[in-house]
Amino acid sequence: METPLPFGWKPLHLDRYDDTTDPDEHIDLYVTQVNLYTNDDAILLRVFWTSLTGAALAWYTQLPAGSIDNFDTLVRRFTAQYATSRPHHVTSAALASLRQSNDEPLRTFMERFASISVKIQNLNLEVRGKTQAKPYHGHKDKMKVTNDIQFKKAARANKGGRYDFYTPLSAPRVHILEEASNNNLLTLPPPGHSPNNADRSKHCRYHRNHGHTTEECRTLRDRIEELVQAGHLGQYVQR
Numbered sequence: 001m002e003t004p005l006p007f008g009w010k011p012l013h014l015d016r017y018d019d020t021t022d023p024d025e026h027i028d029l030y031v032t033q034v035n036l037y038t039n040d041d042a043i044l045l046r047v048f049w050t051s052l053t054g055a056a057l058a059w060y061t062q063l064p065a066g067s068i069d070n071f072d073t074l075v076r077r078f079t080a081q082y083a084t085s086r087p088h089h090v091t092s093a094a095l096a097s098l099r100q101s102n103d104e105p106l107r108t109f110m111e112r113f114a115s116i117s118v119k120i121q122n123l124n125l126e127v128r129g130k131t132q133a134k135p136y137h138g139h140k141d142k143m144k145v146t147n148d149i150q151f152k153k154a155a156r157a158n159k160g161g162r163y164d165f166y167t168p169l170s171a172p173r174v175h176i177l178e179e180a181s182n183n184n185l186l187t188l189p190p191p192g193h194s195p196n197n198a199d200r201s202k203h204c205r206y207h208r209n210h211g212h213t214t215e216e217c218r219t220l221r222d223r224i225e226e227l228v229q230a231g232h233l234g235q236y237v238q239r
């Protein structure tokens with residue numbers, strides 16, 4: 001017999017999981033929401049599908065009937081299925097898309113590269129500590145080789161913006177710029193010189209010159225992405 005929903009039950013207030021974000025975080029949010037009504041394992045299990053959408057919902061509906069008999073099993077299957085959407089994978093992607101910008105000295109770029117690599121190694125250690133999956137031997141060397149390849153790739157493609165992927169933001173860049181400079185996260189370069197043929201109708205608040213708008217500014221876009229990847233400006237990251 002199906003467990004009835006608790007009295008006063010309302011649809012959940014959370015973003016439906018579509019396989020692109022951190023599965024652990026989704027489980028946390030989901031459990032927190034359901035626990036407002038009940039701690040009943042049967043309810044957690046029964047209602048879970050309502051928190052899914054797209055590919056994740058399709059994955060759920062094809063689970064063999066009777067293969068999942070409690071919420072813990074479901075959580076294990078779900079987090080295993082979407083392990084590649086965990087943040088450390090995203091960070092590896094960030095490393096692969098790192099670019100040296102035209103005006104950036106090689107030394108600065110290498111430092112930036114190294115700091116992200118270290119972050120990824122720490123994350124890998126953390127994950128390893130949790131799962132105890134494989135012995136650690138040889139991992140460091142492998143990481144180094146991968147880094148060298150990534151570095152050469154990144155150094156070659158030093159045109160345009162630094163990143164292949166920019167974190168979607170929930171506010172205009174001009175607003176984020178203001179916030180970041182008020183909090184000393186970001187310092188403005190000295191006022192820039194506008195080229196003679198610059199479009200005077202466009203003004204950049206970062207470079208403080210004409211020719212492009214703040215939203216179009218590639219340098220600012222890179223600076224903001226850097227801050228986001230360093231863990232700042234979380235309130236402007238679209239979820």
Ligand SMILES: [Zn+2]
Nearest residue numbers: 204206207217
């Ligand atoms: Zn600009």
